[in-house]
Amino acid sequence: KSFVIYDSNPSSFVPVLAKYENQINVFSEFLEDLPDTNEPVWILGECYNVKTEKSELLSDVHSKLWFTYRKKFSPIGGTGPSSDTGWGCMLRCGQMILAQALVCQHLGRAQMGVGEGKSVGEWYGPNTVAQVLKYGKLALFDDWNSLAVYVSMDNTVVIEDISKFFYLSWKQCCQGAWPRSGAYGWGESQPSDRSWSGRGRAEEAGPVPYPCSQQARGWRPLLLLIPLRMGINNMNPVYIQALKECFKMPQSCGVLGGKPNLAYYFIGFIDDELIYLDPHTTQLAVDSETGTPVDDQSYHCQRSPHRMKITSLEPSVALGFFCRSEEDFDGWCSQVQQELVRKRNLRLFELVEKHPPHWPPFVPPTKPDVQTTGAGDLEAEFIESTDKLFESEEEFEILNV
Amino acid sequence: MSSQYQHSIPFEVRRREGETVRAKYPNKIPIIVERAARSQVPELEQNKYLVPSDLTVGQLFFLIRLRVSMRPEEALFFFVKNSIPPSSSPLAAVYEEHHEEDLFLYITYSNESVYGA
Numbered sequence: 001k002s003f004v005i006y007d008s009n010p011s012s013f014v015p016v017l018a019k020y021e022n023q024i025n026v027f028s029e030f031l032e033d034l035p036d037t038n039e040p041v042w043i044l045g046e047c048y049n050v051k052t053e054k055s056e057l058l059s060d061v062h063s064k065l066w067f068t069y070r071k072k073f074s075p076i077g078g079t080g081p082s083s084d085t086g087w088g089c090m091l092r093c094g095q096m097i098l099a100q101a102l103v104c105q106h107l108g109r110a111q112m113g114v115g116e117g118k119s120v121g122e123w124y125g126p127n128t129v130a131q132v133l134k135y136g137k138l139a140l141f142d143d144w145n146s147l148a149v150y151v152s153m154d155n156t157v158v159i160e161d162i163s164k165f166f167y168l169s170w171k172q173c174c175q176g177a178w179p180r181s182g183a184y185g186w187g188e189s190q191p192s193d194r195s196w197s198g199r200g201r202a203e204e205a206g207p208v209p210y211p212c213s214q215q216a217r218g219w220r221p222l223l224l225l226i227p228l229r230m231g232i233n234n235m236n237p238v239y240i241q242a243l244k245e246c247f248k249m250p251q252s253c254g255v256l257g258g259k260p261n262l263a264y265y266f267i268g269f270i271d272d273e274l275i276y277l278d279p280h281t282t283q284l285a286v287d288s289e290t291g292t293p294v295d296d297q298s299y300h301c302q303r304s305p306h307r308m309k310i311t312s313l314e315p316s317v318a319l320g321f322f323c324r325s326e327e328d329f330d331g332w333c334s335q336v337q338q339e340l341v342r343k344r345n346l347r348l349f350e351l352v353e354k355h356p357p358h359w360p361p362f363v364p365p366t367k368p369d370v371q372t373t374g375a376g377d378l379e380a381e382f383i384e385s386t387d388k389l390f391e392s393e394e395e396f397e398i399l400n401v
Numbered sequence: 402m403s404s405q406y407q408h409s410i411p412f413e414v415r416r417r418e419g420e421t422v423r424a425k426y427p428n429k430i431p432i433i434v435e436r437a438a439r440s441q442v443p444e445l446e447q448n449k450y451l452v453p454s455d456l457t458v459g460q461l462f463f464l465i466r467l468r469v470s471m472r473p474e475e476a477l478f479f480f481v482k483n484s485i486p487p488s489s490s491p492l493a494a495v496y497e498e499h500h501e502e503d504l505f506l507y508i509t510y511s512n513e514s515v516y517g518a
Binding site: 086087088089090093122123124125126127128131151153154155156227228229230231232233236238239258260261262263280314315316347348349350352356358359360395396397398399400 | 484
């Protein structure tokens with residue numbers, strides 16, 4: 001299967017024909033490097049036994065799209081840098097997590113540019129890159145069925161807000177703007193059997209005119225990004241197990257993070273080591289005209305998988321999950337409830353049903369320009385209103401909420 | 402944890418004040434909110450808060466977010482003793498478990514790290 005993915009420098013776009021294929025090569029270099037252990041290796045929700053499934057494991061790692069620094073691309077903005085060496089590593093990691101989501105979906109064209117108030121050459125963090133993926137020049141919103149990107153705030157994933165993605169898409173579908181294929185209607189697909197389906201989407205959306213297929217009614221595959229900080233200065237070891245659990249989930253789409261200053265795209269773990277793709281290699285920009293197929297060799301990392309101790313992880317990360325379908329998302333929710341939320345004091349993030357009332361209203365990202373304006377307005381309004389909630393007494397500020 | 406407040410004020414003074422406000426405001430919780438030493442987030446003008454005990458962790462965090470003028474799109478992270486307090490917990494529960502001997506609860510906030518090299 002082939003698809004076109006737009007690599008970028010990060011502001012001009014180089015089309016690449018990325019061949020996603022399960023080629024089994026000879027990985028002699030890899031074999032020596034992996035520890036000979038009975039511990040399972042987890043790569044984005046897939047479990048491997050190093051002793052018996054080496055070639056499958058290495059083939060999986062090799063197939064992941066790898067984005068690195070590039071040089072000699074056309075200068076950004078005409079006069080800017082023509083290489084992102086030294087500053088673009090977190091953006092490259094953002095491209096990798098996005099590419100992974102698109103690979104999962106087997107579709108798509110994605111473009112990425114810099115954004116979120118940063119200028120070219122500035123360093124990025126995991127949350128900022130997540131926001132770039134959400135609001136930035138993603139150009140994914142042109143397609144009704146393309147990727148929806150949700151970025152959590154304050155460690156909290158709100159199911160109701162994610163459901164709004166479905167609702168909006170569904171409405172578009174039933175307004176007749178999109179093709180329908182007459183499979184089953186989602187009202188018919190035994191919603192009562194699924195633990196997370198009672199979210200009132202049908203009620204919100206009104207009566208179903210006639211059956212739409214899941215695609216036509218607008219399930220948009222979801223890239224869920226959860227920015228976290230797992231400790232003030234260093235990774236707090238109490239979160240190691242929860243982090244590992246994330247890589248075991250079938251929806252795992254990797255983790256953005258790194259060592260101090262160095263951004264990596266983490267795709268799995270073996271024992272107490274994380275496995276990652278490293279963007280810190282400068283390759284020549286791939287020179288091609290738009291739409292022209294390009295050799296994808298430099299977009300797959302041929303060497304043995306990089307590993308590092310989990311305890312050396314810089315605490316600031318963004319967890320990534322890809323939910324292909326509604327059922328997939330439901331499955332993710334129940335697994336999170338079981339694995340993460342249940343461990344009350346060791347949880348990494350929170351999963352809640354309803355939009356927290358003290359938050360500004362959730363606005364699903366639509367077009368980048370529209371969204372940016374809306375967010376600014378909300379902020380001003382909220383700051384004004386909360387000022388009245390404070391009163392001062394002696395040295396304390398007393399909150400009366 | 403290194404609290405600037407703890408460093409600058411002797412324990413006895415803090416403890417006395419903690420006892421006083423606990424007695425005067427039994428339904429409020431004394432909290433010190435401080436920026437993490439090496440973080441790039443704005444400093445709060447006020448670090449000492451008396452907060453209703455039924456306020457949730459998440460509610461307090463959102464109020465602090467507004468106080469430091471950070472947009473929802475900007476990452477802001479909070480810690481109690483280097484751990485992430487569950488946002489749905491009432492502050493009373495967090496206080497009960499984690500307050501210091503001076504009867505204050507200490508909360509540290511930080512932003513994301515940036516990467517580039």
